[in-house]
Amino acid sequence: MSNHPNDPSRSGTLSILTSPNTHSYLPPEIWGQIFRSLSPRDLISVADSCPEWSELLASEKKHALLELVLPLLNVSKSDILTCRTVSRGAKKMVDSLLQVFAEEQETFQFAHEESIRQRNFISKIHEINESYDFRIGRIQRGRSTFQFLSRVGEHLSRNNNPFLTRSIMILLDVDGDEYTAMEKTLTLFGHHVWSLTATIISDDDYIENPVLIPTKKFARLLSLVPNLKSLNLSSDNSELIEALLPEELPELKHLVRLGFMNWLSGSIESVPLAFLRRYGQQLIELGDTCNDSLLQLDQLNVQVLNELLPNLKKLRLRRTFDSALPKLAKVNWRLEELTLKCFYEWKIEDIFNIIGNFSYTLIQLQLNDDIPFPRHVPVGILDIPGYPCKELAKLQVLRLDTEFADIERCSWFWNSVGTMCDHMREIHFDKDYHITEPRDIEVNAAKQIFVKLPNLERILYWQNNPDGRSLSVHERTDYVTDVTRLSFWELLLQKFRAPART
Amino acid sequence: MALVRVISSDGAAFLVSQRLAKRSGKLKTEIETFRKSSDNSEAQPEIRIVTIRAEILRLVLQWLQQHQNDPVLPANQNEQDGRGDAEMGQSQWDRDFLAPMDLGIVMELILAANHLEVKGLLDITCKLVESKITGRTVDEIRTAFKLKSDFKGNEEEQTRLENRWCVEN
Numbered sequence: 001m002s003n004h005p006n007d008p009s010r011s012g013t014l015s016i017l018t019s020p021n022t023h024s025y026l027p028p029e030i031w032g033q034i035f036r037s038l039s040p041r042d043l044i045s046v047a048d049s050c051p052e053w054s055e056l057l058a059s060e061k062k063h064a065l066l067e068l069v070l071p072l073l074n075v076s077k078s079d080i081l082t083c084r085t086v087s088r089g090a091k092k093m094v095d096s097l098l099q100v101f102a103e104e105q106e107t108f109q110f111a112h113e114e115s116i117r118q119r120n121f122i123s124k125i126h127e128i129n130e131s132y133d134f135r136i137g138r139i140q141r142g143r144s145t146f147q148f149l150s151r152v153g154e155h156l157s158r159n160n161n162p163f164l165t166r167s168i169m170i171l172l173d174v175d176g177d178e179y180t181a182m183e184k185t186l187t188l189f190g191h192h193v194w195s196l197t198a199t200i201i202s203d204d205d206y207i208e209n210p211v212l213i214p215t216k217k218f219a220r221l222l223s224l225v226p227n228l229k230s231l232n233l234s235s236d237n238s239e240l241i242e243a244l245l246p247e248e249l250p251e252l253k254h255l256v257r258l259g260f261m262n263w264l265s266g267s268i269e270s271v272p273l274a275f276l277r278r279y280g281q282q283l284i285e286l287g288d289t290c291n292d293s294l295l296q297l298d299q300l301n302v303q304v305l306n307e308l309l310p311n312l313k314k315l316r317l318r319r320t321f322d323s324a325l326p327k328l329a330k331v332n333w334r335l336e337e338l339t340l341k342c343f344y345e346w347k348i349e350d351i352f353n354i355i356g357n358f359s360y361t362l363i364q365l366q367l368n369d370d371i372p373f374p375r376h377v378p379v380g381i382l383d384i385p386g387y388p389c390k391e392l393a394k395l396q397v398l399r400l401d402t403e404f405a406d407i408e409r410c411s412w413f414w415n416s417v418g419t420m421c422d423h424m425r426e427i428h429f430d431k432d433y434h435i436t437e438p439r440d441i442e443v444n445a446a447k448q449i450f451v452k453l454p455n456l457e458r459i460l461y462w463q464n465n466p467d468g469r470s471l472s473v474h475e476r477t478d479y480v481t482d483v484t485r486l487s488f489w490e491l492l493l494q495k496f497r498a499p500a501r502t
Numbered sequence: 503m504a505l506v507r508v509i510s511s512d513g514a515a516f517l518v519s520q521r522l523a524k525r526s527g528k529l530k531t532e533i534e535t536f537r538k539s540s541d542n543s544e545a546q547p548e549i550r551i552v553t554i555r556a557e558i559l560r561l562v563l564q565w566l567q568q569h570q571n572d573p574v575l576p577a578n579q580n581e582q583d584g585r586g587d588a589e590m591g592q593s594q595w596d597r598d599f600l601a602p603m604d605l606g607i608v609m610e611l612i613l614a615a616n617h618l619e620v621k622g623l624l625d626i627t628c629k630l631v632e633s634k635i636t637g638r639t640v641d642e643i644r645t646a647f648k649l650k651s652d653f654k655g656n657e658e659e660q661t662r663l664e665n666r667w668c669v670e671n
Binding site for chain 2: 048
């Protein structure tokens, strides 16, 4: 370390490393162990800091580089898995990557991954993740928990994590051998699981000979996954469910994400509400994509919602009727990310009152599906209470259905966007694959939007195709000449446009 | 000729023409941001790249210099399979450029090209590393990356068991 420059501008880490009081007392292998706990970037920085460290950490640096580079490579699932068998460091590196990427997929996806290389890598992780989908065990015998236990689980110690993505998918209504195998598997390895998706699937036998869905057994299984961070509960509209009390559910200290899919009002009170009452206080993210929204329940009034979910930062809501919308406009949550989809019987003021309620905290906003086409045509829009809403001072990313790109048709939205979203950096439009708009329509819309939003940097059009997702990007810099040419007149026009109501 | 000063993580400064620097998406954005915030239109931009050391930055600039007349490929250009245009765009010069490099240096170049948004360089470097992994045996990967197996006991066999479940299911 003697040749290391003693430069006061260097980081604190380097100062410690170069300190004669630290480096000379520890043998190299101990330093190696210490540095292995650093993030790949930090480890590379340390290795690059001087020739001695570079030599000592040569192998660790290569593992760290591989961890950073692998998501950019176009390699197959089996190639990724082969890298796990190269060395302990490589295994640790690949497993860490798989877990981080899999966990990211659990969080809300406001902006899709732009790098096609990373998108390819994520698709490989999805393939690996599917290996732990034990829901289809009933159909494919080879994928059952029973098979997993006999082929993998029984050969590993409890310390080994057999779930590479730390994510598993199970059925709620399993019974007999499969339940016993699931219970045994989770008893051995449940502490490695971070994400659990549990589904109720009724089959034809059940219709003729209905079975009560055993939610109390599920509560027992949950006690075997104490490190769970994400829980998704999905139903296929089954109404025959054993009632569950919040106090019957185990403590899950790390649970911060809860999602409900496809529940009907008949069963929503029996299971999802119990989960909300048990874990609501610790939740950061809530995904309510039920057929009938939880928010419609009469017992969940504004005061109860405030008390139940005091720490909620991210909300994804799909399908909700007008009875639930005023609640969202009044709750005192400090939401940073909000997705609103497919409302029924909604009015313009519902949207603006809801957005306005989170105007001080909202960073990302997504408006999808039927929202751009209000049933009540906004006549005399300036007289609508709450329109436009307060300035969204922190909003950086807006994601919209491509129908919003029709500026004239959605003038009710775009006329107000300049005052609402002045600081916004990015707009993402989602197109269905059957929509084939000519490029010049995109360009014209982009041109108008850049004028309305002077701080906007990029507009991204995403299209879902049968073989993947395609992207076209419009950068402000590409439009700088056009915008400059137009901006004088547009700015002049904007000055005379109706001012925002307060 | 307008110049820009590009400074590596270890403090080495490279004086580069702005025309050349702008072939990197990242440097182009930085130069434009500097222009917008600077009162003096003649001022020379200074860009500090805190994640790239001098040896790697020099190689990136060398590659840019060689390819300065190529069409610029957008970093997020749509591609069918993410392989980029590496095979199409790789010249004899590229092959000679990469040939003497240790794989560690190539991986650092990948990260630098990705950070600086130099798609052509990213494509050819990724292609090289992919060729050392795709369809290779564990021993071949160990040799290529100069990594030793340090598994203890039956750890390696257990890892294969975990892999087999993912491959067969």
